[in-house]
Amino acid sequence: MSRVGLVVVSHSRPLAEAAVTLARQMLPSAEVTVEVAAGTDDGGLGTDAVAVSAAITAADSGDGVVVLMDLGSAVMSAETALELVDDDVRERVVLSSAPLVEGLVGAVVVAAGGADRDRVAAEALRGLAPKQAHLD
Amino acid sequence: MADSLDVAALEAWVREFARSVAEHKDELTALDSAIGDADHGANMDRGMSAAVAALEAAPPADPAALLKQVGMTLVSKVGGASGPLYGTFFLRMAGVLGPDPADDETFARALRAGLDGVVARGKAAPGDKTMLDALAPACDALDAALAEGQPLGAALAAAAAAATEGRDATVPLVARKGRASYLGERSAGHQDPGATSTALLLDAAVTVLSGSAG
Structure with missing residues (x-):
């Protein structure tokens, strides 16, 4: 059984923490590592590549990390963070283009079930599918 | 090469850019409020103020360490x-500059490596209404002037003029990158904030590095 870690990168710490709360609500007793790197250190809106790299390292147990992010600088800070982590950690990280909230919910559920990194990343990417099936 | 681009000269460049960003903070934010999220001036000022504070807390020993x-x-x-x-721009510059003072040609190569880093990070192309529209022509002008044998001061002046021209040319463009791209056609008619701060970076180089002949 894999222990894939998740990282949430957002401009807003409240947004990131609420997304994590929403995702964990699915499985209140599950042990899934979800690290948050969000907001500036003075409490404002923004992203910090050094904080993202620390979150990735903290989330990594050796089985890989899937990083979900909101928009704009969150994407570029996540890419920059990959340059700042150790080489062996970097190989295990996937930066996901999944929608943050929907992707995180799906990823947490399958990560809690022991899925491997690629399976967790794939589940995040299909996060919009239930909503699309309902509305489209 | 007593006058080459050493750590003191490059530190002066960083400090002058920080001073200029602080001076133009409101202008940068006003430009960004028209087509973005109204934080470019405040963000750049916070970042460059922190960079200067870090220089004072732990003075770097050489050009590469400084820009890193x-x-x-x-x-x-x-x-x-x-x-x-x-950040990537300065990190890539640091990767080209070694521990020794740089000559003109090395500085130009470092600036181009910084440009390549911005392209790789932002995935923008010329004409997308970004900082690239000031930085790319500046690198081209610097290379051309040095190739003609012009001294560093004249070459940097040409680079800064090209950056300013590129900045002004962003006004009619429709943004294809960044927050402004959400506005589509409504982004036309406004000067790009990133190109504006990049022109300040080149102006700062003219102000403090022109006398540092490599």
Whole structure:
């Protein structure tokens, strides 16, 4: 059984923490590592590549990390963070283009079930599918 | 090469850019409020103030260490997209500059490596209404002037003029990158904030590096 870690990168710490709360609500007793790197250190809106790299390292147990992010600088800070982590950690990280909230919910559920990194990343990417099936 | 681009000269460049960003903070934010999220001036000022504070707390020993420290500070402290973009720019410059003072040609190569880093990070192309529209022509003008045998001061002046021209040319463009791209056609008619701060970076180089002939 894999222990894939998740990282949430957002401009807003409240947004990131609420997304994590929403995702964990699915499985209140599950042990899934979800690290948050969000907001500036003075409490404002923004992203910090050094904080993202620390979150990735903290989330990594050796089985890989899937990083979900909101928009704009969150994407570029996540890419920059990959340059700042150790080489062996970097190989295990996937930066996901999944929608943050929907992707995180799906990823947490399958990560809690022991899925491997690629399976967790794939589940995040299909996060919009239930909503699309309902509305489209 | 007594007058080449040493750590003191490059530190003066960083400090002059920080001073200029602080002076133009409101102007940068006003430009960004028209087509973005109204934080470019505040973000760049926070980042460059932190970079200067870091220089004072731990003075770097050589050019590569200096620009690496500036880059790391910016990727951490700016908050917005200009953090990873300007941060990567300085980190890539640091990768070209070694521990020794740089000559003109090495400085130009470092600046181009910074440009390549901005392209790789932002995935923008010329004409997308970004900082690239000032930085790319500046690198081209610097290379051309040095190839003609012009001294560093004249070459930097040509680079800064090209950056300013590129900045002004962003006004009619429709943004294809960044927050402004959400506005589509409504982004036309406004000067790009990133190109504006990049022109300040080149102006700062003219102000403090022109006398440092390599």
